Amino acid sequence: MEKYRIDPSKGMEFGLYTLGDHLPDPHTGKRIPAQQRLQEIIELAKLADQAGIDFFSVGESHQDFFATQAHAVVLSAIAQATENIKIASSSTIISTSDPVRVYENFATIDLISGGRAEIVAGRASRIGLFDLLGYNVRNYEELFEEKFDLLRQINEEEIVNWEGEFRAPLNNAKILPRPLNGSLPIWRAVGGSPGSAIKAGYSGVPMFLAHLGGPASSFKRSIDAYRQAAQSRGFDTDQLPVATAGFFYAAEDMQTALRDMYPHINEGMKRTNGQGFPKQAFAQGADPHSIINIGSPEQIIEKMLYQHEMFGHQRYIAQIDFGGMPFDKLRKNIEIIGTEILPAIKKHTAKK
Amino acid sequence: MKIVGLSGSKVGSKTRTAMDYTITKLQEKYPEIETELLDLADYDIQFSDGRNYLDYEGDTRYVTKTIMEADAVIIGTPIFQASIPATLKNIFDLLPVNAFQDKIVSMVVTAGSAKHFLIAEQQLKPILGYMKAQIVHTYVFIEESDFYRKEITNDDVHFRIERLVEDTVVLTETYTKIREAKEAEYDF
Numbered sequence: 449m450e451k452y453r454i455d456p457s458k459g460m461e462f463g464l465y466t467l468g469d470h471l472p473d474p475h476t477g478k479r480i481p482a483q484q485r486l487q488e489i490i491e492l493a494k495l496a497d498q499a500g501i502d503f504f505s506v507g508e509s510h511q512d513f514f515a516t517q518a519h520a521v522v523l524s525a526i527a528q529a530t531e532n533i534k535i536a537s538s539s540t541i542i543s544t545s546d547p548v549r550v551y552e553n554f555a556t557i558d559l560i561s562g563g564r565a566e567i568v569a570g571r572a573s574r575i576g577l578f579d580l581l582g583y584n585v586r587n588y589e590e591l592f593e594e595k596f597d598l599l600r601q602i603n604e605e606e607i608v609n610w611e612g613e614f615r616a617p618l619n620n621a622k623i624l625p626r627p628l629n630g631s632l633p634i635w636r637a638v639g640g641s642p643g644s645a646i647k648a649g650y651s652g653v654p655m656f657l658a659h660l661g662g663p664a665s666s667f668k669r670s671i672d673a674y675r676q677a678a679q680s681r682g683f684d685t686d687q688l689p690v691a692t693a694g695f696f697y698a699a700e701d702m703q704t705a706l707r708d709m710y711p712h713i714n715e716g717m718k719r720t721n722g723q724g725f726p727k728q729a730f731a732q733g734a735d736p737h738s739i740i741n742i743g744s745p746e747q748i749i750e751k752m753l754y755q756h757e758m759f760g761h762q763r764y765i766a767q768i769d770f771g772g773m774p775f776d777k778l779r780k781n782i783e784i785i786g787t788e789i790l791p792a793i794k795k796h797t798a799k800k
Numbered sequence: 801m802k803i804v805g806l807s808g809s810k811v812g813s814k815t816r817t818a819m820d821y822t823i824t825k826l827q828e829k830y831p832e833i834e835t836e837l838l839d840l841a842d843y844d845i846q847f848s849d850g851r852n853y854l855d856y857e858g859d860t861r862y863v864t865k866t867i868m869e870a871d872a873v874i875i876g877t878p879i880f881q882a883s884i885p886a887t888l889k890n891i892f893d894l895l896p897v898n899a900f901q902d903k904i905v906s907m908v909v910t911a912g913s914a915k916h917f918l919i920a921e922q923q924l925k926p927i928l929g930y931m932k933a934q935i936v937h938t939y940v941f942i943e944e945s946d947f948y949r950k951e952i953t954n955d956d957v958h959f960r961i962e963r964l965v966e967d968t969v970v971l972t973e974t975y976t977k978i979r980e981a982k983e984a985e986y987d988f
Binding site for chain 2: 573574575576585656703706707710722723724727728731
């Protein structure tokens, strides 16, 4: 786990992620300006850092209702504004980017932040960016695999010789600057189906598994498939971290939490995905076996420990800010995480 | 409430004729309901390539978005080669898996022969069920002999269309009420 800067003796890591969505608050119908949203994301990272949260990441989406298209630039500002927290993308769409430029950006962020940068590379769930950035969506899968491999090669080798289909060849190319400690943790972003998890396993890279709703046990399948695939190629799964990421909201009790969060999720998903989140399915989020970490601090702790026992994962990443959640609610959540949830999780998951 | 009629073929006129009757009847009986008829013959729709429906442009986006925003959809389909037409299947392929969740879907089927009566039962309903539709189970099946040029000449078909329209509206109202009552119980 050392290669990925994870120390299991300190317990499971707790992180926050934002997709960088820029949506109206459903209660008021109003949307803050993009500038304010960006400032608030940076402020959120600062608060998370001060609360002792381990990780903060920002996503890349090139479509309406998002504000962090230039996510590496936002992360650079966060690097400067924070001290200890790890910072990453969630995710970088490597398929439509040049891996050389991505690596240069993130190695730079690593130097600015004093060795805190990581890359989570994904394939994009929406595909408007292929037209926007000049790529053919017919190559959706191959673009990702080839560029992801190149990104990892650049991470391993300072002088790169490479040839592929979607980018000019590299001949004894020096990719600079190098990260503070030689390499960056690079994760593969994985969505719902085990297919993508298996690919992550075959290449022996850490997996960042995103989830929306449903029972935690249904995500166990992807994690098992990932580890089996990794073992089948001779990788030691004790050295491969797994992160899970999804909706999170803490309040004084479950009902308040459901009430506070639901309109943001439902209205936000309508705008960004074209379909809301069914209320019945969200209500099941209250179940202790649900993957949605919502409820009172005690209920969330119970859920997270249940998930940890089942998954054996090294990092959980909470998404709190989706759908125009007002900043005072975010601040309150960070406070609850820092004072109640984080200490309990660390205490119960630290490996002796 | 918004009800969308979907005439699912680019070929021939019988399904469109039946859908015109259906939408006219709907507007007569329920003038307060917003209605729209989408005839796939009037649109240039691309084949599904797996993207989110919001990522399409032009007619493809318009038609899928209109269906997604409806409370109920009345599907009109001919039967070709003992199945639904490719144009209609393509609409299903363009939409998300749960596209018909919280929607009522009813069916008007036209066919050259009574031999095709069970096609809707065996091929269309399973698709609608998979996509989470609340289905109006009785559909209107109209044969070649019920038409004369662009008119429906069999009174029984008129009566059946009227009942289908009523059932579609009644079920939409009923399910909406049930859902609202259930959601109110959740209290969030």
